[in-house]
Amino acid sequence: MVRMAKILIFPIIILLGLQIGANAQSNQFQSLSPLVKQLSPSVVNISTTSVSKSTARSLESPFGEEGDEQFDDLFKKFFGDSPEREFKRKGLGSGFIFSEDGYIITNNHVVERATDIKVILQNGDSYPAKIIGTDPKSDLAVLKIEPKTKLPAVRFGNSDRLEIGDWVLAIGNPFGLGHTVTSGIISAKGRSLGLGSYDDFVQTDAAINPGNSGGPLFNFQGEVVGVNTAIIAGGQGIGFAIPVNIAKNVVSQLRNGGKVVRGWIGVSVQSVTPEIAESLKLEDDDGALVADVTDGGPADKAGVRRGDIIIELNGNKIDEMPDLPKLVASYAPGTKTNMKVRRDSKEKVLNMKLGELPEQGAQIANRVVDHEVEQNLGLVVQDITPQIQSKLGIEYSNGVVITDVRGNSMASKAGLLNGDVVLEINKKQIVNLDDYRKSVDSVKIGQNLLFLVRRGSNTVYVALKVEVENDRS
Secondary structure (H helix, E strand, O other): OHHHHHHHHHHHHHHHHHHHHHHHHHHHOOOOHHHHHHHHHHEEEEEEEEEEEEEOOOOOOOOOHHHHHHHHHHHHHHHOOOOEEEEEEEEEEEEEEEEOOOEEEEOHHHHOOOOEEEEEOOOOOEEEOEEEEEEOOOOEEEEEOOOOOOOOOOEEOOHHHOOOOOEEEEEEOHHHOOOEEEEEEEEEEEEOOOOOOOOOEEEEOOOOOOOOOOOEEEEOOOEEEEEEEEEOOOOOOOEEEEEHHHHHHHHHHHHHHOOOOOEEOOEEEEEOOHHHHHHOOOOOOOOEEEEEEOOOOHHHHHOOOOOOEEEEEOOEEOOOOOHHHHHHHOOOOOOEEEEEEEEOOEEEEEEEEOEEOOOOOOOOOOOOOOOOEEOOOOEEEEEOOHHHHHHHOOOOOOOEEEEEEOOOOHHHHHOOOOOOEEEEEOOEEOOOHHHHHHHHHOOOOOOEEEEEEEEOOEEEEEEEEOOOOOOOO
């Protein structure tokens, strides 16, 4: 009897195991249809029209680029000036309703330069939309339509709780096909694509294509966790979304004030590379290196100096340089903060009150090629004369200007550029070419040169290791 009982128990256990496995598989791969039906009415298609101007003539000069000017003069002589024509361009994107009275989130690049914007709901209703506010820095925009009835608004989730491997759902208007649903997982977090100071994308393998921009990325609880924004050309299974926690702050400011106001401390910062860490005798490469301090700015008033390494802000550790601008921007102007910096191997805590981030234009340094070549580094440098100051728009009279960088040289690999003004080498001021030569000649093979250079309106540190002897007599 005992043996028979054992024989009967084993099949029962096997059958129960199979049933449990089947139920688990069924739950794991159950249809997403109910969730899609619930969420889709909150997603909209966006159609834009923009106007660009161009001359009627589209002929190419038979003489090449160098002959274009002569060809244009000849064309005008016989036919007169070419009239400008306006060309209408159509654009497509996605968006989603975050307020039942018709406020909509999308990407700035979807509506940028648009003269006409239409929002199409899932049921086919079309409404003209006006722009309430845009924020190019985060690539977000808020639109407003006047709906006939209350609209179904999305629920916001918490993107800080996202984990790699979490399931997500994207709904949008790829290639103008209308409401299209794709699903996948969170592939990575904290991605920087080099699009701006505030890059902090969520990466997903849920298919995102042109036209999905501005659409929502949902978790499986039906909450928006991201705004689909970018793809990599030629990439497959790689898409990027703005985390919703970033979007919520931006959208709130755009809706209420039409613009985004960010905190500002008035420093130019850069990453601490291994070469810079070695030059400054640092134990690690954490933090953000202060390359320049704005006169009269919050950091200047607090006592921040060029060469300081910012390692904490309000108790938040700065592991990498991009962490700092994103963290500062998350605070409102006027916020009182404490900043921990590393200076000459010692840590200091500085108190400061954040200012408001000003709008700034970028300046580009002109480039010329002239004079003395530093064979060991691959640089051409010369004293800054009044003529060079005027030609390159240089505000400094002290220092030397780099007027050529040899390809594949140490200087080129380190990132030095034509037009850079060398202000310091190894923390010693460079006033003229003689100072420059003395500093370069004093460095031995295997040692580092730490350049402080002015580049346009920015000041940056550049470190390079000397790998060949200075053979100049």
